[in-house]
Amino acid sequence: MIPELGHFALILALLVAIAQGTLPMAGAALDKPRLMGLARPAARAQFILVAVAFVCLAASFVGNDFSVQNVAANSNSELPLHYRIAATWGSHEGSLLLWVLMLTGWTFAVTFFSRNLPQALLARVISVMGLVSVGFLAFLLFTSNPFDRLIPPAPEGRDLNPLLQDPGMVIHPPMLYMGYVGFSVAFSFAIAALIGGRLDATWARWSRPWTTVAWAFLTIGIALGSGWAYYTLGWGGWWFWDPVENASFMPWLTGTALIHSLAVTEKRGAFKSWTVLLAILAFSLSLLGTFLVRSGVLTSVHAFATDPARGVFILAFLAIVVGGSLALFAWRAGKVGLGGGFDVFSRESALLANNILLIVAMASVLLGTLYPLFLDALNLGKISVGPPYFDAVFYPLLAPAVFLMGIGPIARWSRAPLPELAVRLKWALAVAVVTAVALPFVLGRWTPLVALGLFLALWIVASSAANLWQRLAGSHQRGLMAKLAANSPSYYGMLVAHLGVAVFIVGVTLVKGYEREQDVRMPIGESVAAGGYEFKFLGVTPGPGPNYRAVTGTVEVRKDGRLIETLRPEKRIYNASGQTMTIAAIATELTGDRYVSLGEPLSNDDISGAWGVRIYIKPFVDWIWMGAFLMALGGLFAVSDRRYRLVTKRKVAVAAEPAATVAAAE
Amino acid sequence: MKTFRWSIPLALFIILLAFLWVGLGRDPREVPSPLIGKPAPAFRLAKLHAPGETLSNADLKGKVWLLNVWASWCVSCRVEHPLLVELAKSNIVPVYGLDYKDDPEAGRGWLTKNGDPYTASIVDRDGRVGIDYGVYGVPESFLIDKSGVIRYKQIGPITPEALQEKILPLVRELQR
Numbered sequence: 001m002i003p004e005l006g007h008f009a010l011i012l013a014l015l016v017a018i019a020q021g022t023l024p025m026a027g028a029a030l031d032k033p034r035l036m037g038l039a040r041p042a043a044r045a046q047f048i049l050v051a052v053a054f055v056c057l058a059a060s061f062v063g064n065d066f067s068v069q070n071v072a073a074n075s076n077s078e079l080p081l082h083y084r085i086a087a088t089w090g091s092h093e094g095s096l097l098l099w100v101l102m103l104t105g106w107t108f109a110v111t112f113f114s115r116n117l118p119q120a121l122l123a124r125v126i127s128v129m130g131l132v133s134v135g136f137l138a139f140l141l142f143t144s145n146p147f148d149r150l151i152p153p154a155p156e157g158r159d160l161n162p163l164l165q166d167p168g169m170v171i172h173p174p175m176l177y178m179g180y181v182g183f184s185v186a187f188s189f190a191i192a193a194l195i196g197g198r199l200d201a202t203w204a205r206w207s208r209p210w211t212t213v214a215w216a217f218l219t220i221g222i223a224l225g226s227g228w229a230y231y232t233l234g235w236g237g238w239w240f241w242d243p244v245e246n247a248s249f250m251p252w253l254t255g256t257a258l259i260h261s262l263a264v265t266e267k268r269g270a271f272k273s274w275t276v277l278l279a280i281l282a283f284s285l286s287l288l289g290t291f292l293v294r295s296g297v298l299t300s301v302h303a304f305a306t307d308p309a310r311g312v313f314i315l316a317f318l319a320i321v322v323g324g325s326l327a328l329f330a331w332r333a334g335k336v337g338l339g340g341g342f343d344v345f346s347r348e349s350a351l352l353a354n355n356i357l358l359i360v361a362m363a364s365v366l367l368g369t370l371y372p373l374f375l376d377a378l379n380l381g382k383i384s385v386g387p388p389y390f391d392a393v394f395y396p397l398l399a400p401a402v403f404l405m406g407i408g409p410i411a412r413w414s415r416a417p418l419p420e421l422a423v424r425l426k427w428a429l430a431v432a433v434v435t436a437v438a439l440p441f442v443l444g445r446w447t448p449l450v451a452l453g454l455f456l457a458l459w460i461v462a463s464s465a466a467n468l469w470q471r472l473a474g475s476h477q478r479g480l481m482a483k484l485a486a487n488s489p490s491y492y493g494m495l496v497a498h499l500g501v502a503v504f505i506v507g508v509t510l511v512k513g514y515e516r517e518q519d520v521r522m523p524i525g526e527s528v529a530a531g532g533y534e535f536k537f538l539g540v541t542p543g544p545g546p547n548y549r550a551v552t553g554t555v556e557v558r559k560d561g562r563l564i565e566t567l568r569p570e571k572r573i574y575n576a577s578g579q580t581m582t583i584a585a586i587a588t589e590l591t592g593d594r595y596v597s598l599g600e601p602l603s604n605d606d607i608s609g610a611w612g613v614r615i616y617i618k619p620f621v622d623w624i625w626m627g628a629f630l631m632a633l634g635g636l637f638a639v640s641d642r643r644y645r646l647v648t649k650r651k652v653a654v655a656a657e658p659a660a661t662v663a664a665a666e
Numbered sequence: 667m668k669t670f671r672w673s674i675p676l677a678l679f680i681i682l683l684a685f686l687w688v689g690l691g692r693d694p695r696e697v698p699s700p701l702i703g704k705p706a707p708a709f710r711l712a713k714l715h716a717p718g719e720t721l722s723n724a725d726l727k728g729k730v731w732l733l734n735v736w737a738s739w740c741v742s743c744r745v746e747h748p749l750l751v752e753l754a755k756s757n758i759v760p761v762y763g764l765d766y767k768d769d770p771e772a773g774r775g776w777l778t779k780n781g782d783p784y785t786a787s788i789v790d791r792d793g794r795v796g797i798d799y800g801v802y803g804v805p806e807s808f809l810i811d812k813s814g815v816i817r818y819k820q821i822g823p824i825t826p827e828a829l830q831e832k833i834l835p836l837v838r839e840l841q842r
Contacts, residue, residue: 311690319683326676333672377688578745600739
């Protein structure tokens with residue numbers, strides 16, 4: 001009964017979505033307020049229906065209803081409750097339902113935080129989101145119904161993929177999807193603005209908080225996924241340039257560009273068509289990511305569920321949504337104008353250059369991800385593109401982008417002459433260069449890459465400090481607190497996010513530069529030295545888990561002969577699927593991790609014999625994720641800015657932007 | 667010209683779409699082996715259960731057979747093993763095992779514990795025959811026809827789909 005209820009709610013949601021996608025749009029075109037007025041109630045009804053469906057699916061998982069195919073394939077009665085709930089989005093069908101839930105959730109939020117929007121714009125925004133939802137709901141109902149029954153019911157479920165039975169994996173997909181799907185708001189605003197023909201600073205101000213929140217979620221989602229890979233795959237890697245990772249990274253890069261471009265559009269009225277294009281691109285890449293992950297066109301360690309038949313549907317959907325919006329862009333973008341002009345040396349230029357670097361970086365990731373597909377399609381053979389390509393292309397592109405991060409915030413809008421910039425940044429530059437050159441000696445070994453990485457991180461910190469200092473010094477307020485309070489939360493948000501990038505770079509640089517690894521055969525009682533620590537293997541003990549059998553190794557870690565900790569890496573074999581899973585044991589400190597994972601048993605007797613053991617010393621590795629969380633925190637800080645809630649009173653003033661002048665001059 | 671500029675993203679997207687469309691029809695996991703269509707590399711190795719006797723690929727001329735590379739230390743072999751045991755029971759195609767870089771004692775124990783689907787297993791202790799066959803991960807399986815030519819290679823565990831959709835149809839065709 002419960003699954004049927006969920007199925008029925010989904011069908012109703014599709015019908016509501018069709019209404020929501022068409023009627024308000026028509027109302028906006030015909031100037032019929034009653035039709036436009038349908039947007040809000042329709043969006044809210046749709047969200048509630050999808051939420052009901054989602055709860056029904058979750059209830060089927062919690063209640064071990066193995067007559068539902070999806071439950072039988074992805075759960076097991078031995079699976080602990082919290083993973084049974086998480087299994088709701090562990091399958092292809094469930095994760096799509098989560099996607100739709102997020103999409104309707106974002107639309108629901110738009111209906112509440114949109115009091116100040118003109119009715120026609122709101123009607124169009126909600127309609128566009130409704131149309132996207134129509135596509136996904138149809139996809140769910142026609143190709144991937146999560147409520148399909150299994151007759152006769154399975155006596156027992158096949159269990160959730162063990163890789164997903166992990167706390168990180170419970171929250172990673174919702175966070176990632178919040179980000180992916182969140183870009184649909186910016187996308188819908190862009191499409192609505194293109195249709196309405198009004199693209200101005202107000203439009204940018206409305207889009208900005210939505211984009212920033214989505215971006216912050218995406219940042220956290222990617223960081224969680226990376227952290228999960230680090231401790232469950234057993235290889236100590238945190239990024240593999242895997243197609244699925246790239247699929248989430250491309251919208252992130254584009255979203256980052258979009259956030260900055262929106263800032264220019266809001267403050268200066270410039271970059272309008274570029275901003276719109278980025279908004280379309282960010283969401284298109286989210287859709288492309290879904291296509292890549294769900295269709296099986298690319299091989300990936302993450303390809304949990306792939307099915308070419310579904311691929312055709314998503315491809316058609318992609319063609320309609322992305323093709324349609326780009327066609328709309330081609331048709332209307334020329335008419336919106338380019339906005340105000342600016343000097344070669346100005347904040348606009350710095351942001352534009354940064355934008356271009358980010359987009360080129362995104363394109364290089366896209367190329368690397370799809371290159372095997374291109375070659376195969378052209379019958380030029382099957383290859384795979386690995387980290388060497390991405391390392392070679394990506395770092396040279398991002399290094400100048402990071403360097404510009406120091407200049408952009410300090411450069412003035414419109415015109416920022418070089419000599420003045422030099423004066424304002426000379427100390428920051430000097431501090432960054434000297435420290436970056438000296439620090440690697442202290443850390444152990446001097447290599448150019450470590451020095452470069454540290455320079456970039458220190459440069460961000462020093463230039464941000466210079467920026468803050470100059471702002472405070474130039475402030476007319478009395479007293480430090482008053483001076484600090486004079487700056488907006490979005491300014492501090494920017495500083496925090498940039499600081500996050502610096503922290504992230506420190507992590508990446510030091511891990512790449514100084515990590516140590518030992519991949520050794522260890523009989524019981526054997527010791528291995530790595531990074532100044534001594535690791536002694538005391539053998540393994542078998543033990544049961546709720547739905548798996550485990551062997552737990554015991555490794556004592558000593559420094560200078562003194563026992564500092566005992567690490568217990570695990571190897572699990574899951575009962576239902578027979579799959580094995582490695583759980584690394586990690587001792588975390590601010591200055592780095594000691595990471596031990598069990599390899600394979602190397603003798604006949606699993607229990608008392610020698611094991612392959614992987615021991616890694618990972619300096620500053622946690623800074624990678626700390627940096628990412630700081631970036632997200634910065635984003636959320638920026639959104640708390642009051643000016644996003646004071647739109648009504650000022651919108652008339654800003655809307656009268658001199659727009660068409662440059663377009664005409666060209 | 668000015669309107670053309672705004673159409674560039676659309677044009678790029680259409681090209682991308684065409685590639686994705688072609689890509690949908692391909693299987694990225696299908697890694698071609700240079701050995702397919704070539705005679706199976708020759709070997710003569712001791713049998714696992716009768717170390718005094720040897721088996722050579724020449725002995726198997728005239729029948730279609732499956733060479734399965736396995737080892738007692740190989741975890742993913744446990745995944746495909748039940749499928750092989752079932753396949754052996756069905757008597758459709760004889761399965762020969764190549765116990766790869768393994769201790770024979772451990773190999774025998776593993777088969778006792780997990781069931782022995784192999785008509786015979788041979789011992790490739792130092793992995794030399796494995797090199798000839800281009801083995802780079804265990805398990806791997808090769809389908810060899812009556813004239814001793816490799817017709818199909820499975821990298822990684824044999825999945826039920828691969829067995830039903832690729833291997834068995836091919837076996838039937840080659841046995842004709």
